[in-house]
Amino acid sequence: MTDGPAEDAQWSALHGGVQPSPMVRGWLRMIWALARGPVLRVPPDVLSALGLLTLVGAWAAVEGPGWPALAAVLVIAAGVLDGLDGAVAMRTRRARPLGAVVDAVADRLGDLALGATLAALGAPLPWVLASLALLFVMEYLRARAQSVGMPGVGAVTVAERPTRLILVAAAALGTAASPTGLPLIGWDWASATAVAWTVVGIVGMVQLVIGVRRTIPARFPPDR
Incomplete structure (x- = not known):
């Protein structure tokens, strides 16, 4: 499989025809460069599970010995693993519906671990819960819209x-x-981040609602 336009096209197809931004293109180049050699022998579901365990490790690094620097490294590593599972699945032609379900569940559990890490860093619990609530409502809205015929993700928010x-x-x-x-x-980093996450979540929700209204079918297809 040729790197470059090929992975851009695959990413676009998975995201409802949206073209990747220059930043996303750079990220895709890095992920596809890493999805080679021994990495291709790792099942995509294992990579999804490793990403989740890495985020749990980030929470443990803060909650236990209080090592925020290690937590930052683990969060970044989890992001790489999150990209690798899809890249390996496509490159080895092992992409399948069940794998997408496993990846989605691992992502949502990983989001809970991100919230727990933020709380362990000192963010107020109400702000953490608000950011997580927005996230889960947004993902539920997207999933329900896809279940009734919306192509792609509605909007990349x-x-x-x-x-x-x-x-x-x-x-x-x-x-x-x-x-x-x-x-x-005068704010600590975790509190400022929790507020920023909530604000970004509100903006993302508005973007997704607009995208769903624009792309969801007007009616169910006729029975055949």
Whole structure:
């Protein structure tokens, strides 16, 4: 399989025809470069499970010994594993509906681990719960729209999984570098990140609602 336009086309097909941004293209190049050699022998479901376990490890690194820098590294590693499972599935032609279900469940459990990591870093629980609630409602809306005929994902919003991973990794790195918090506003890194995640979630919800209204079929297909 040729790297470059080929993986861009596959990503676009999986996301309802949306063309990847330059940042997404760069991410795809890195993931496809890593999806080679021994990595191709690892089943995609195992990669999904490893990504989830890595996020649980990030939470444990903060909750236990209090190592936010290690948590940041683990969150970034989980993001790479999250990309590799799909790349390996496509490159080895092992993509299947059950694998998509496993990946989705691992992603949602991983999101809970991200929220737990943010709380362990010191974010107020109400803000963490608000961000998670928005996330789960958004993903439920997307899944229900797809079940009644919406092609693709409806819209690639600002609140997708890479954004969540980046936010929590930044909170962990910020906490490790400056435990006293953000000097200009007086907030700790985790609290500021939880607020940012909630705001991004609201914007993402609006984007998805617009995308669903634009792309969902107007009526069910006639019975055959």
